[in-house]
Amino acid sequence: MEPSTRLASIQLNNATISFDDRFTLSEIDWTIEPHQHWVITGANGSGKSALAAALAGVGKIEAGTVQGLPERVGLVSFEVQAELIAEELKKDDADIMDVVSLGTPVSEMIFEHCQDAELAGELVEKFGLTTLLDRAFRKLSTGETRKVMLIRALANKPDLLILDEPFDGLDVDTLTMLQAHLASIIESVPMVMVLNRFDEMPDFITHVAYLDKDRPEPSQGDKKRGDKKGGEKGRLAFTVDRRDEAAFNELYQLLHLKTTDLSVPEADPAHQLPALDPNQPLVKLKQATIKYGDTVIVDSLDWTIERGQHWQLSGPNGSGKTCVLSLITGDHPQCYTNDIFVFGFQRGNGESIWQIKQFIGYVSTALQWEYRVSTSCRNVIISGFFDSIGVYTKSTDNQQKIADQWLDLLGMKTRADQPFNKLSYGDQRLLLIARAMVKHPPLLILDEPCLGLDDMNRQLVLALIEKICEGKETTVLYVNHHTEDRIKEIDNHLTLDKNH
Missing domain, CATH: 3.40.50.300 (P-loop containing nucleotide triphosphate hydrolases)
Incomplete structure (x- = not known):
């Protein structure tokens, strides 16, 4: 495939982006170049999924600017997965329909929402979904649902592919296959992934963005009232070029400390x-x-x-x-x-x-x-x-x-x-x-x-x-x-x- 020339740089300049009253990304400065492939990582609740969703145009820009977002984005996330399931469940509402809905079949979910039917067919076979094409989407397991979403995103010829925890719920063989397929398209599709586990990071990732929870000093009034005005806030703490071995190792160490289940060792x-x-x-x-x-x-x-x-x-x-x-x-x-x-x-x-x-x-x-x-x-x-x-x-x-x-x-x-x-x-x-x-x-x-x-x-x-x-x-x-x-x-x- 020819290298993509469709995507210019994506630039977030001092951008504050809100997601209802639940969460706000605060003062984000970040540039994604067309030839780069990023992983977004950080502690729980720091806004990793929110930042990924912002690249797909989700959220309200309260301050700063967001420029260069592509028209066609492939987004795979738990939030989108939940929305698709919720839409299917609505079809069971007896007040609206006189007959029990069988739900949208997998074949329709895939082939009526893609740009490249041939690629979609190849991926259906690779993901082992051939025998499930006539089954209702809502009857699939969580892992099978995730596979359908991945096929839709990959076969839609996106200008930018955003994958939020894409490897969760996949068996070892499927994980290996997906990583190989992603590696085969890196020259044509820039990718941004949300990952908690560093050991799952593909070799083609070039940069890492680390998010942390914002730590504003509460006022005395806030302390007394226990206020959480505006919900939680996340910030982009720093970015790391993977070629910078020392900085990359420090980031690995930080994530290990933030996310490890290890506790303080016992005394002698x-x-x-x-x-x-x-x-x-x-x-x-x-x-x-x-x-x-x-x-x-x-x-x-x-x-x-x-x-x-x-x-x-x-x-x-x-x-x-x-x-x-x-x-x-x-x-x-x-x-x-x-x-x-x-x-x-x-x-x-x-x-x-x-x-x-x-x-x-x-x-x-x-x-x-x-x-x-x-x-x-x-x-x-x-x-x-x-x-x-x-x-x-x-x-x-x-x-x-x-x-x-x-x-x-x-x-x-x-x-x-x-x-x-x-x-x-x-x-x-x-x-x-x-x-x-x-x-x-x-x-x-x-x-x-x-x-x-x-x-x-x-x-x-x-x-x-x-x-x-x-x-x-x-x-x-x-x-x-x-x-x-x-x-x-x-x-x-x-x-x-x-x-x-």
């Missing part, structure tokens, strides 16, 4: 932390004040952190965020002149700093600067069992197993023996968070964990924090000052202001 039963009183808060500050001479950094702060109560601490530079953290960890000299209760200890009553620190996992940019030893990814995680930088004590088989489970969660299981100092800055940060979590500390303090990270690596770190917050044993204290880096599992917020 041979290295259990002392039990804490479940009736006591983890941290309680009463009228905590930090000042240097006449300069007050923190003024009369009351703050209680209960078990399982994840917090985000934010504020401008100089507002005292790090000072407050150091009161909790015992690293600030004024922690003994304040009324501070931490993990059952009243500060200043004879406890050692190590009695406090054993219950805390801590990650910061400063720690990453200090972690300069040349050791493997696995050993970085294992070092968390010993609170050391590097491993100087022989680890147990179970500790190595747990470290490997963390690497699996991070999408890094094939990189266990790679040297830590050769990794990207973002991968190093992920490993240090795993190191802090390996003992399942009651409190995990993440001090500006996204500092210095590019957008992709920031998303990776945020995804890991969300995964940790979904667990039950560790309370997360997350420090940042960027509203766009909110974590959906964190409902408690403390904002510090400058007092000078």
Whole structure:
């Protein structure tokens, strides 16, 4: 087949597209060139199917522009499938028809809705539908219905083919056949697919678009009312050229963290932390004040952190965020002149700093600067069992197993023996968070964990924090000052202001 010249570039310029009151695609900037084949992917609820449908002209353009949409689009999706079934079921309405409708036969559904009857016939045979041509469309199984829709789309000579989860519900032989057929038409038909599984991505895909849920900072009024004005929102976080191997691998890792069923690995039963009183808060500050001479950094702060109560601490530079953290960890000299209760200890009553620190996992940019030893990814995680930088004590088989489970969660299981100092800055940060979590500390303090990270690596770190917050044993204290880096599992917020 000759390369297609019918389709010009499709351009979405700062486009906001609404789908009733349910969902809105927000400020989408995206260009699809005629020779490109895209996969749209992302977390559940991020708008993958909505963006695919928008390319078929579905949705209302509220702002920005959408240009270059082709006249003939082949769209296969669960939504279109459901609409076709619903139309068929209407024919059973006894108030409208005097006789029971047999429904539209498969042959009519295919051959009266295609441009290339010869191709449709070939595909009917390839998909194994020859014996079903006289059967009513609504009597087909879900997989058979999907096959009919694929044949209709492929035989309609589309200028653009949009396939939303095209491989779901297909048996192995049909899946192989469909992928081979799609590969045979890549020179003539640009394709856009929605896929959740990266391992199903065909080799001919050239680019990937990653969507994420929009994370606007709710107003105080919205928090009180629980408003969800305008429904959910999705945004195009970034696009990746498949030839960019490093960026493509980072995207794979992000999707793994976002969609994997893996949970936070269990703690090592041979290295259990002392039990804490479940009736006591983890941290309680009463009228905590930090000042240097006449300069007050923190003024009369009351703050209680209960078990399982994840917090985000934010504020401008100089507002005292790090000072407050150091009161909790015992690293600030004024922690003994304040009324501070931490993990059952009243500060200043004879406890050692190590009695406090054993219950805390801590990650910061400063720690990453200090972690300069040349050791493997696995050993970085294992070092968390010993609170050391590097491993100087022989680890147990179970500790190595747990470290490997963390690497699996991070999408890094094939990189266990790679040297830590050769990794990207973002991968190093992920490993240090795993190191802090390996003992399942009651409190995990993440001090500006996204500092210095590019957008992709920031998303990776945020995804890991969300995964940790979904667990039950560790309370997360997350420090940042960027509203766009909110974590959906964190409902408690403390904002510090400058007092000078």
